[in-house]
Amino acid sequence: MRTAISTLAVRGATTVRQALEILHDEERTPIAGATDLFVALNFGTLTMRRFVDIWNVDELRRIAVDGDTLVIGALATYTDLIRSPMIAARLPMLAEASRLVGGPQIQNRGTIGGNIANASPAGDSLPILSAVDAVVVLRSVTGERRVAFRDFYTGYRESVRRRDELIVAVEIPPVPGRQWFRKVGTRAAQAISKVVIAGVRDGQSLRLALGSVAPTVVRARRAEAALAEGRSIDEAVDALRADITPIDDVRSTADYRHLVSANLVRRFLTETR
Numbered sequence: 690m691r692t693a694i695s696t697l698a699v700r701g702a703t704t705v706r707q708a709l710e711i712l713h714d715e716e717r718t719p720i721a722g723a724t725d726l727f728v729a730l731n732f733g734t735l736t737m738r739r740f741v742d743i744w745n746v747d748e749l750r751r752i753a754v755d756g757d758t759l760v761i762g763a764l765a766t767y768t769d770l771i772r773s774p775m776i777a778a779r780l781p782m783l784a785e786a787s788r789l790v791g792g793p794q795i796q797n798r799g800t801i802g803g804n805i806a807n808a809s810p811a812g813d814s815l816p817i818l819s820a821v822d823a824v825v826v827l828r829s830v831t832g833e834r835r836v837a838f839r840d841f842y843t844g845y846r847e848s849v850r851r852r853d854e855l856i857v858a859v860e861i862p863p864v865p866g867r868q869w870f871r872k873v874g875t876r877a878a879q880a881i882s883k884v885v886i887a888g889v890r891d892g893q894s895l896r897l898a899l900g901s902v903a904p905t906v907v908r909a910r911r912a913e914a915a916l917a918e919g920r921s922i923d924e925a926v927d928a929l930r931a932d933i934t935p936i937d938d939v940r941s942t943a944d945y946r947h948l949v950s951a952n953l954v955r956r957f958l959t960e961t962r
Protein backbone atom coordinates (compact mmCIF):
# COMPACT_ATOMS: atom_id res chain seq x y z
CA MET A 690 0.00 0.00 0.00
CA ARG A 691 1.37 3.44 -0.90
CA THR A 692 0.75 6.43 1.31
CA ALA A 693 0.36 9.95 -0.02
CA ILE A 694 2.35 12.29 2.20
CA SER A 695 -0.55 14.79 2.07
CA THR A 696 -2.68 12.50 4.25
CA LEU A 697 -0.23 12.84 7.13
CA ALA A 698 -0.71 15.27 10.02
CA VAL A 699 2.71 16.73 10.83
CA ARG A 700 3.49 19.27 13.56
CA GLY A 701 6.92 20.83 13.54
CA ALA A 702 9.03 21.61 16.60
CA THR A 703 12.10 23.81 16.87
CA THR A 704 12.98 23.14 20.52
CA VAL A 705 13.19 19.93 22.56
CA ARG A 706 10.65 21.36 25.02
CA GLN A 707 8.14 22.00 22.22
CA ALA A 708 8.60 18.50 20.80
CA LEU A 709 8.19 16.89 24.23
CA GLU A 710 5.03 18.87 24.97
CA ILE A 711 3.52 17.73 21.68
CA LEU A 712 4.46 14.09 22.45
CA HIS A 713 2.96 14.46 25.93
CA ASP A 714 -0.32 15.98 24.77
CA GLU A 715 -0.96 13.93 21.64
CA GLU A 716 -0.13 10.49 20.30
CA ARG A 717 2.40 11.33 17.62
CA THR A 718 5.48 9.64 16.17
CA PRO A 719 8.75 11.58 15.92
CA ILE A 720 10.23 12.13 12.45
CA ALA A 721 13.95 12.90 12.29
CA GLY A 722 15.61 12.39 8.88
CA ALA A 723 12.65 10.23 7.74
CA THR A 724 14.91 7.76 5.89
CA ASP A 725 13.43 4.76 7.71
CA LEU A 726 10.04 6.26 8.30
CA PHE A 727 9.17 7.02 4.68
CA VAL A 728 10.21 3.51 3.67
CA ALA A 729 7.80 2.10 6.29
CA LEU A 730 5.02 4.43 5.12
CA ASN A 731 5.62 3.47 1.53
CA PHE A 732 5.46 -0.25 2.36
CA GLY A 733 2.34 0.26 4.48
CA THR A 734 4.04 -1.17 7.60
CA LEU A 735 3.53 2.08 9.54
CA THR A 736 -0.09 2.87 10.26
CA MET A 737 0.52 6.03 12.30
CA ARG A 738 -0.57 9.19 10.46
CA ARG A 739 0.28 11.84 13.09
CA PHE A 740 3.85 12.97 13.47
CA VAL A 741 6.06 15.51 15.17
CA ASP A 742 8.90 16.66 12.94
CA ILE A 743 12.05 17.21 15.05
CA TRP A 744 14.44 17.84 12.14
CA ASN A 745 14.73 21.57 13.00
CA VAL A 746 15.53 21.02 16.70
CA ASP A 747 19.12 22.18 16.26
CA GLU A 748 20.04 21.69 19.93
CA LEU A 749 19.93 17.92 19.25
CA ARG A 750 22.66 18.14 16.59
CA ARG A 751 25.55 18.84 18.94
CA ILE A 752 28.56 16.55 19.18
CA ALA A 753 30.63 17.47 22.24
CA VAL A 754 32.98 16.17 24.89
CA ASP A 755 31.66 16.70 28.41
CA GLY A 756 34.30 15.81 31.02
CA ASP A 757 35.59 12.52 29.66
CA THR A 758 32.29 11.57 27.97
CA LEU A 759 31.61 11.95 24.26
CA VAL A 760 28.03 13.19 23.84
CA ILE A 761 26.39 12.75 20.44
CA GLY A 762 23.09 14.56 19.89
CA ALA A 763 20.30 12.37 18.51
CA LEU A 764 19.99 14.45 15.33
CA ALA A 765 23.66 14.13 14.39
CA THR A 766 23.59 12.82 10.84
CA TYR A 767 26.05 10.34 9.34
CA THR A 768 27.60 13.28 7.48
CA ASP A 769 28.03 15.11 10.82
CA LEU A 770 29.68 12.00 12.28
CA ILE A 771 32.01 11.63 9.28
CA ARG A 772 33.08 15.28 9.53
CA SER A 773 33.41 15.57 13.32
CA PRO A 774 36.99 15.87 14.63
CA MET A 775 35.73 14.60 18.01
CA ILE A 776 34.39 11.41 16.47
CA ALA A 777 37.63 11.00 14.48
CA ALA A 778 39.66 11.33 17.68
CA ARG A 779 37.54 9.28 20.09
CA LEU A 780 35.34 6.91 18.11
CA PRO A 781 36.84 6.54 14.62
CA MET A 782 34.93 3.30 13.96
CA LEU A 783 31.68 5.29 14.06
CA ALA A 784 32.97 7.60 11.30
CA GLU A 785 34.04 4.52 9.34
CA ALA A 786 30.59 2.92 9.75
CA SER A 787 28.88 6.19 8.78
CA ARG A 788 30.78 6.29 5.49
CA LEU A 789 29.28 2.89 4.64
CA VAL A 790 25.66 3.87 5.39
CA GLY A 791 23.50 4.22 2.25
CA GLY A 792 24.72 6.92 -0.13
CA PRO A 793 25.37 10.65 0.40
CA GLN A 794 21.62 11.46 0.46
CA ILE A 795 20.98 9.00 3.28
CA GLN A 796 24.14 10.14 5.09
CA ASN A 797 22.87 13.74 4.94
CA ARG A 798 19.44 12.90 6.38
CA GLY A 799 19.83 9.72 8.45
CA THR A 800 20.50 10.35 12.13
CA ILE A 801 22.06 8.31 14.91
CA GLY A 802 18.93 8.80 17.03
CA GLY A 803 16.80 7.41 14.20
CA ASN A 804 19.11 4.40 13.84
CA ILE A 805 18.80 3.67 17.58
CA ALA A 806 15.04 4.30 17.82
CA ASN A 807 14.25 2.32 14.68
CA ALA A 808 15.60 -0.70 16.57
CA SER A 809 16.45 -2.77 13.49
CA PRO A 810 18.93 -5.57 14.33
CA ALA A 811 20.75 -4.50 11.14
CA GLY A 812 21.35 -0.88 12.22
CA ASP A 813 25.03 -0.24 11.56
CA SER A 814 25.72 2.07 14.50
CA LEU A 815 24.25 -0.34 17.04
CA PRO A 816 27.13 -2.87 17.42
CA ILE A 817 29.45 0.10 17.92
CA LEU A 818 27.26 1.60 20.65
CA SER A 819 26.98 -1.82 22.26
CA ALA A 820 30.72 -2.54 22.15
CA VAL A 821 31.61 0.80 23.77
CA ASP A 822 28.95 0.48 26.51
CA ALA A 823 27.10 3.60 25.42
CA VAL A 824 24.28 5.16 27.40
CA VAL A 825 21.06 6.32 25.72
CA VAL A 826 19.65 9.58 27.08
CA LEU A 827 15.84 9.72 26.98
CA ARG A 828 13.81 12.81 27.85
CA SER A 829 10.10 13.50 28.40
CA VAL A 830 8.25 16.45 29.94
CA THR A 831 8.65 14.75 33.32
CA GLY A 832 12.44 14.44 33.18
CA GLU A 833 15.45 12.65 31.80
CA ARG A 834 16.70 9.10 32.25
CA ARG A 835 19.85 7.35 31.15
CA VAL A 836 19.61 3.76 29.97
CA ALA A 837 22.65 1.54 29.49
CA PHE A 838 22.70 0.45 25.85
CA ARG A 839 22.68 -3.22 26.94
CA ASP A 840 19.27 -2.63 28.58
CA PHE A 841 17.76 -0.50 25.81
CA TYR A 842 16.33 -3.19 23.51
CA THR A 843 13.75 -5.62 24.86
CA GLY A 844 13.10 -7.69 21.72
CA TYR A 845 12.86 -7.54 17.94
CA ARG A 846 12.27 -3.86 17.11
CA GLU A 847 11.28 -3.15 20.71
CA SER A 848 12.94 -0.91 23.24
CA VAL A 849 12.32 0.62 26.65
CA ARG A 850 11.61 4.03 25.06
CA ARG A 851 8.17 5.28 26.02
CA ARG A 852 5.89 6.87 23.43
CA ASP A 853 6.22 10.31 25.07
CA GLU A 854 10.03 10.18 25.18
CA LEU A 855 12.63 11.41 22.72
CA ILE A 856 16.12 10.04 22.46
CA VAL A 857 18.06 13.26 22.96
CA ALA A 858 21.63 11.95 22.94
CA VAL A 859 23.91 9.00 23.27
CA GLU A 860 26.85 9.14 25.69
CA ILE A 861 30.12 7.30 25.11
CA PRO A 862 32.61 6.81 27.94
CA PRO A 863 36.33 6.79 27.01
CA VAL A 864 37.21 3.85 24.75
CA PRO A 865 40.70 2.54 25.55
CA GLY A 866 42.14 0.06 23.07
CA ARG A 867 41.90 -0.65 19.39
CA GLN A 868 38.57 -0.18 17.57
CA TRP A 869 37.51 -2.42 14.71
CA PHE A 870 34.40 -2.33 12.50
CA ARG A 871 33.32 -4.47 9.55
CA LYS A 872 30.08 -4.68 7.62
CA VAL A 873 29.25 -7.49 5.21
CA GLY A 874 26.43 -6.88 2.74
CA THR A 875 25.50 -7.87 -0.78
CA ARG A 876 27.47 -4.94 -2.20
CA ALA A 877 30.16 -2.62 -0.91
CA ALA A 878 27.68 0.28 -0.71
CA GLN A 879 23.91 0.82 -0.44
CA ALA A 880 23.43 -2.57 1.20
CA ILE A 881 21.73 -3.63 4.39
CA SER A 882 24.12 -5.66 6.52
CA LYS A 883 24.10 -9.45 6.46
CA VAL A 884 26.49 -9.30 9.39
CA VAL A 885 27.86 -6.18 11.07
CA ILE A 886 30.46 -6.30 13.80
CA ALA A 887 32.25 -3.86 16.09
CA GLY A 888 34.99 -4.62 18.55
CA VAL A 889 37.29 -2.93 21.02
CA ARG A 890 40.44 -4.72 22.14
CA ASP A 891 42.59 -3.62 25.01
CA GLY A 892 45.13 -6.41 25.60
CA GLN A 893 43.20 -9.51 26.68
CA SER A 894 40.12 -7.39 27.37
CA LEU A 895 37.70 -7.69 24.49
CA ARG A 896 34.35 -6.02 23.84
CA LEU A 897 32.57 -7.39 20.81
CA ALA A 898 29.06 -6.83 19.41
CA LEU A 899 27.27 -8.04 16.29
CA GLY A 900 24.20 -7.02 14.32
CA SER A 901 21.90 -8.92 11.91
CA VAL A 902 22.56 -12.20 13.75
CA ALA A 903 19.81 -12.10 16.43
CA PRO A 904 16.51 -10.27 17.09
CA THR A 905 18.50 -7.38 18.57
CA VAL A 906 22.12 -6.32 18.44
CA VAL A 907 24.11 -8.73 20.67
CA ARG A 908 27.24 -8.57 22.79
CA ALA A 909 29.35 -11.68 22.26
CA ARG A 910 29.74 -12.34 25.99
CA ARG A 911 30.95 -15.94 25.65
CA ALA A 912 33.61 -15.06 23.09
CA GLU A 913 34.66 -12.11 25.26
CA ALA A 914 34.95 -14.36 28.33
CA ALA A 915 36.94 -17.00 26.44
CA LEU A 916 39.60 -14.48 25.51
CA ALA A 917 39.63 -12.86 28.97
CA GLU A 918 40.29 -16.36 30.43
CA GLY A 919 43.34 -16.68 28.20
CA ARG A 920 41.85 -19.23 25.82
CA SER A 921 42.92 -19.43 22.18
CA ILE A 922 41.46 -17.57 19.21
CA ASP A 923 39.93 -20.87 18.00
CA GLU A 924 38.21 -21.33 21.35
CA ALA A 925 36.92 -17.75 21.36
CA VAL A 926 35.55 -18.24 17.83
CA ASP A 927 33.90 -21.52 18.93
CA ALA A 928 32.32 -19.75 21.90
CA LEU A 929 30.83 -17.16 19.55
CA ARG A 930 28.49 -19.81 18.11
CA ALA A 931 26.41 -19.74 21.29
CA ASP A 932 26.35 -15.92 21.40
CA ILE A 933 24.38 -15.47 18.18
CA THR A 934 21.07 -16.84 16.83
CA PRO A 935 20.96 -15.90 13.14
CA ILE A 936 18.02 -16.83 10.95
CA ASP A 937 17.39 -17.50 7.27
CA ASP A 938 15.75 -14.46 5.65
CA VAL A 939 15.58 -12.63 2.33
CA ARG A 940 19.09 -11.27 2.75
CA SER A 941 20.99 -14.38 3.84
CA THR A 942 20.96 -17.74 5.61
CA ALA A 943 21.69 -18.64 9.21
CA ASP A 944 24.62 -20.86 8.13
CA TYR A 945 26.21 -18.11 6.07
CA ARG A 946 25.84 -15.64 8.94
CA HIS A 947 27.44 -18.10 11.40
CA LEU A 948 30.34 -18.63 9.00
CA VAL A 949 30.88 -14.94 8.28
CA SER A 950 30.59 -13.99 11.96
CA ALA A 951 33.23 -16.58 12.88
CA ASN A 952 35.54 -15.42 10.07
CA LEU A 953 35.17 -11.78 11.11
CA VAL A 954 35.85 -12.49 14.77
CA ARG A 955 38.91 -14.55 13.83
CA ARG A 956 40.16 -11.69 11.65
CA PHE A 957 39.50 -9.13 14.39
CA LEU A 958 41.37 -11.20 16.99
CA THR A 959 44.26 -11.83 14.63
CA GLU A 960 44.60 -8.25 13.40
CA THR A 961 44.44 -6.78 16.92
CA ARG A 962 46.65 -9.43 18.57
Ligand SMILES: Cc1cc2nc3c(=O)[nH]c(=O)nc-3n(C[C@H](O)[C@H](O)[C@H](O)COP(=O)(O)OP(=O)(O)OC[C@H]3O[C@@H](n4cnc5c(N)ncnc54)[C@H](O)[C@@H]3O)c2cc1C
Pocket residue numbers: 718719720721722723724725726727728763764789790791792795798799800801802803804805806807811812813814854855856857879880881882
Ligand atom coordinates in the same frame (compact mmCIF):
# COMPACT_ATOMS: atom_id res chain seq x y z
C1 LIG B 1 18.41 3.74 0.76
C2 LIG B 1 18.64 3.53 2.24
C3 LIG B 1 19.84 3.03 2.68
C4 LIG B 1 20.07 2.82 4.03
N1 LIG B 1 21.28 2.32 4.41
C5 LIG B 1 21.50 2.05 5.73
C6 LIG B 1 22.73 1.48 6.14
O1 LIG B 1 23.64 1.23 5.33
N2 LIG B 1 22.90 1.23 7.47
C7 LIG B 1 21.93 1.50 8.40
O2 LIG B 1 22.12 1.26 9.59
N3 LIG B 1 20.76 2.06 8.02
C8 LIG B 1 20.51 2.33 6.72
N4 LIG B 1 19.32 2.86 6.33
C9 LIG B 1 18.31 3.13 7.35
C10 LIG B 1 18.27 4.57 7.90
O3 LIG B 1 18.84 5.49 7.01
C11 LIG B 1 18.96 4.70 9.26
O4 LIG B 1 18.40 3.78 10.20
C12 LIG B 1 18.86 6.13 9.83
O5 LIG B 1 19.80 6.26 10.86
C13 LIG B 1 17.49 6.48 10.36
O6 LIG B 1 17.52 7.81 10.85
P1 LIG B 1 16.38 8.87 10.50
O7 LIG B 1 16.75 10.13 11.19
O8 LIG B 1 16.15 8.96 9.05
O9 LIG B 1 15.13 8.17 11.22
P2 LIG B 1 13.58 8.36 10.89
O10 LIG B 1 13.24 7.63 9.65
O11 LIG B 1 13.19 9.79 10.98
O12 LIG B 1 12.97 7.59 12.15
C14 LIG B 1 13.15 6.21 12.32
C15 LIG B 1 12.41 5.78 13.60
O13 LIG B 1 13.02 6.35 14.73
C16 LIG B 1 12.13 7.21 15.44
N5 LIG B 1 12.95 8.34 15.88
C17 LIG B 1 13.81 9.07 15.11
N6 LIG B 1 14.50 9.93 15.87
C18 LIG B 1 14.06 9.77 17.14
C19 LIG B 1 14.41 10.36 18.39
N7 LIG B 1 15.37 11.30 18.49
N8 LIG B 1 13.77 9.94 19.50
C20 LIG B 1 12.83 8.97 19.43
N9 LIG B 1 12.45 8.37 18.28
C21 LIG B 1 13.07 8.76 17.15
C22 LIG B 1 11.02 7.54 14.47
O14 LIG B 1 9.80 7.78 15.14
C23 LIG B 1 10.96 6.26 13.64
O15 LIG B 1 10.21 5.29 14.33
C24 LIG B 1 19.06 3.11 4.99
C25 LIG B 1 17.83 3.64 4.55
C26 LIG B 1 17.61 3.84 3.20
C27 LIG B 1 16.29 4.41 2.76
